[in-house]
Amino acid sequence: MRCLHVQIMLLINFNPTNFMTAKQFFLLCLFVISIQKVAIAQRATLSGYIEDAKTSERLIGVNITAKSGVGGTTTNNYGFFSLTLPKGATHISVSYLGYESFDFEWSGAQDTVFTLRLKEQSAMLSEAVVTAEVPLSQQSQMSTIELNMKQAKMVPALFGEVDILRVLQFLPGVHSGNEGSTGLYVRGGGPDQNLILLDGVPLYNVSHLFGFFSVFNADAIKSTTLIKGGFPARYGGRLSSVIDIVMKDGDMQAFHGEASIGLIASKLTLEGPIVKDKTSFMISGRRTYIDVLAQPLIRATDPTVSKAGYYFGDVNLKVNHKFGEKDRLYASYFTNIDRFYFGTREGTSRFEGGLQWGNSAGALRWNHLYNPRLFLNVTATYTRYQWSLDSKITENNESFSTDYRSNIEDLGLKADWEYLPNPNNHVRFGGGLIHHGFRPAALRFKDTGTGINNDSLVNLAPVLSSIEGSMYIENDQILTNKLRVNYGLHFNYYLFNKTSYQSLQPRLSARYLLTNRSAIKFSYARMQQFLHLLSSNNGIGLPSDLWVPATDSIPPMLADQVAIGYTLNSTDNKYEFTVEAYYKTMQGIIEYAAGTSSFINPNDWQSRVETGGKGWAYGLEVLLQKKTGKNMGWIGYTLSWNNRQFENLNFGKVYPYRFDRRHDLSVVYTRQISKNFDLNATWVYGTGIATNLPVSVGLTMGETPQSPVEAVSTGDLNSYRFRPYHRGDISLNWNKQLKKMERTWNISIYNVYSRRNPFFIFRDTSGSQPVLKQVSLFPILPSISYRIKF
C-alpha cells in the first residue's frame, strides 16, 4: 500500500508543463514495478497461452475469469495470459467470441503454466448459445474496438474486395474521406495521425489505387484493434488513433489454404506446419488483373502503344517457431506494390516508363516468459515506403533511362514487458528506439549515347534523418470492486540534427461500475507526433505525398484528448451499448501554404508549409451492437465538430476542417439465413464534406501587367458543403461444404440504389454561364467472387 501511495502522490504532483527528467521517469517505473510484492507468497499463478484447437493459432483477447469473482484477465497480442490468485481451488472459465467456452477446476496449490486449446463454434449456432469476450463495461479501456474478423469479412465490399479499413469506417468516430477512399479520419484527425501497425511495424501508406483499396488482405489478418482515445501508455507517435493489425501466425497442425477469384483480383493464402507443433508458416498473396484484361483493348485503340496498364498486389509472409514453452520467435514480412506503366513504339523509337509505390516491412519478434508473471516481447522492425518514377527512351541503339525515387525508411528496436503480480494489477513497461531516414528525392540515370552513367542514386534534396526514442509504463489496476484504472506515462525523446524535443505524456482511463453490466468511463491522453505528412490533395491518397520530420522550424504536433462515456451490456451479453463524448485539441499541425500543388518539390518543403496550426475536434458517439447470434450488426452514430486555425490561412479565422462531418450514421447488418446462406447489408449517411466555392471573378495583373488575366476568388475556407453522402450495399454468401473443401459464392452490390455521391465539384465555364458541377465516381456496382477453403 505504501508503494501505491507513492504512485498516487507522484501522479498528483505531476505537472505536464514541468517535464520530468529521464531519471525521475525511471524511478517512477521502479516504484510501479514493486507493487505489493510481499503478497505474492500467499498466491499462486495460473499462466500460459490460449490457442485455436484446430490450428494452434494463438488467440488475442481471450477472457479468463475465476468464478469466485476474485479476478480475471485477457490474453495479450501473443495469446499469453497470467492470473495470480489466492492459494486454493478455484473454478476457472475461459471464453472467447466464436469459440466454445471452457470451464475447469484449478487446484491453486502452486504456479501452473499450461496451453489451452479452444474449439471454434460451428457455423450454425442456436441463438441460445452465446459466448462473448469480456463485456465492455468490465474493461477500463474506452474508445477501443476489437474488430470481429469473421463479421468484417461478411460486410459488403467494393468489387467484392474485403477491406478492413472500410469496415472501420462504419464505426462511430471514424469518418471516411472522399467517395471510395479508405482514408480514416478519427476524431478530427487526418490520415497521417493514425498509427497503423502491422505486426508491430508502422506502415506509412496503406492505400492501393489512390486510396480506393487498402493494402490489407483480410485473408492474412488475425485481429484488428482500433483505439480512438484513452490511449494506453504503450502507444505513442501519432495523435489520433492506433490501428493494431496482427497477421495470422500459421497453422501448427495441418496444411490448408484459401483462394478466391474476384472481378478485379485473385488471392491465395497458404498456411501449415513446417515442423508440427513447433514451426509454422503463413503466406498470402493478392494481385489485380485489370491490366492483363485491358492490354488487348489498349493496343487495339492505339497501335503505337506497346503496353499500358495498372495493377496492385501484396504479399504477407509469417513464420513462427516455438523454442519451448518459454520462448517463441516470429518473423513477419509484408510488401505491396502499385504500378502504373505504359510504353510506346514507333519505328526505332521506344519509350517505357512507370509510376510505382509501395511498402516493405519486416518484423522479428521474440517472446520470452521469465516466469508465470513476467512476459517479454522484443521486436526489431524495418519499414520503408517508396514511390518512384522510371523511364527509358531507346532510339536506334542508344538509350537514356532515369529512375527517380522518394522514400522514408525506419529501423526500430523495442522491448515490452508485461508483469502481472496479482489479479489487481497488470503492469506494462518498456521502451524503444526508431531511426527515421528520409530521402525526399534521388535520381539514377544512364545515357548510353554520351556514356554518362550514374548507377548510384544522386540525392536531389538533402537526405534527412531523425531519432525517436520512447519509454513507457502503465498499470491496469483494480482499485475497488467498482473502480478500475489504467494509468501510465509515455516519454518521448526526438532528435533532428541538433534540435531535440522531449515530452512526457500522461495517460489515464478509468471505469466505474454502476451495476454489474453498466459503467461510466473517463479517459485523458496526451499524444505527440514527430512526423508530418505533406499532402495537398484533400484526401486523395496520391503516392507522392511526402513524409517529413519535425525540424527546428517545424515543431512536432501535440494533442490532448478527454473523453467520458457510458457502457451498458445486456444481461445475456448479446447487446452492447456505448455512448462517448470527446474533446480534443491539437497544436503544431501543419498545412501546405494555400494553393501548393499536388506534386511536391522536396527541396524547399519547409518554406511551403503553414506551421503552428491549431485544431479542435469534439463530438458524441453512440454505438449499439449485437455481437452474437443469427442476426448481428451494429448501428453507429457520430455528432461531431472539427475546426482548424492558422495565422496565415483564411485571414487567421477559424474554419471547418475539410472532413468536418456534423452527422455520420452507419448501419451494419449480417443475417445467417441458413447453414449455407448469409445475407449482409450496410447503409451509411454522412453530412457533406466541407469545400471551397468560387465566389467572384476579377482581373489581376499577372506576370506581365499589360495583359491582365482573370482569377477566381473563393469565400471563407471550406465554407461550402458537398451534398450529403449516403449509400447502401448488400451481399449474399452461398457456402457449401464439398468433399475436400468449402466453397463460397459471393455476390455483392455496392451502392444498391445508385446514389450519385460527390467526389468533387468544379466550376464549369464551357457554357454561356458558369455552372457548378458535381462529379460522382461509383454508380451501382455489382460484383461476384468465388472462394474456396481447403
Next chain:
Amino acid sequence: MKNRADFRNYTITIKATVLGLFAAMALAGCEQVLPLDVPPYTSKLNLNALLIAGDDLAFPQVSLKSDYQTTITASNTVGAFTADRIKFLKDTKIEFITDNNFVEVLAPVNLGLRFSRQETFDTIWGFLPTSSLAARRYEVRAMHPDYDGPVIGSQVLPARPNAQELGRADGTETRLRIRLQDNAGPQQYLVRVYGFDLASLTSESVVLFSCVTPGFSTLSQFDDFDFEDPSGLPVTYQGLLSDRGFDGQTVDLELIVYSGWTNVRLQYVVELLSVTANFETYLRAFYRNQNNEFNPFSEPISIYQNVTGGGVGTVLGGTRRTLVFP
C-alpha cells in the same frame, strides 16, 4: 539539358496521366449540374497597379526598350456563377499621388505627364521618374460612381539596387557575375535574365538560369517541376533573392545561364528588381492560383489583395536596376 528536359516532360506526362486516370474514373461515374444556393454577388471596383521605378528594361546595343514599366487598370468583378462579363471601366477616375502630395489625374480624360492608355486591355501605362527614388511613396486612387470607393492602394518603393557587372564567362554554360551592395534592412530582389540574339535582332526572351548565391529561391508557376543543374541548383526563369544572409553587405552573385541556344552568342540583360515584401506574396499566390485552377483536389488560393475602400485589387511596386552583359 536534353536529358533533363526529357525527364521533365516525362514527369509532366505522368502527372497528366494520373489526373487523366481520375478523369476517366469520373467519367465512368457521372457528372451533373448542382442547383446553387449562394447569395447574390455585388460587383466591386477592381484596381490593379504595378509601379516600377528605376532603370528601363532596355537592350542598349540594339536600342530596344521594353514597352511596359508602370501599369494601372480599373475593372469590375463579377459573380462566379453569373453570365456577366468583366469590363474595363474607362470612366473610372484615377488619381496618382506622390509623397509630396502632387496629384496627377490619369483618367478618365487627363493622362498626366508620363502616362498613356494602352488600347487592347485598356491599361494605363507609363514611366515613373528615374531619379530620387529612395523611399518614395506612391498612391493610386480609383473612383467610380457605380461602385464603393475610393479604392486606394499605395506602395513605398525601395531604393534602386546598387549593383554592377563583374563580367561573363562563356563555357559549357554562361556564367554572369554581379556585385551587389545591399542596403541595411530586409530586402528582396526579383531576378530575371533576358537574352537577345544580336545576329538576328529578333529574339528577346527570358532565359533559364540558376543562382549560386545563398538566399535565392525560385519563383514560377510550375516550380514543383523545376529541375536542378548538375550541381543540384534549381533552374528557373525568375527567382527571389533575400538579403537575410548578407544584410547591408556586399555580395557577389553568380548566375548560370541556360539559354538553350547553341552556336549563338547572346547578349544578356539581368533585371534586378528591388521589390516590396507583398510583391513576393502576390506572385506566389498568383502562380498557385493559376496552377491549381483546374485541380479540384487542391486548396484554392485567392489572389493577394492590398487595396482598401470597398474594392478589390493589388497595388505593388519595385525599383529596377538593369545590368547588361554584351
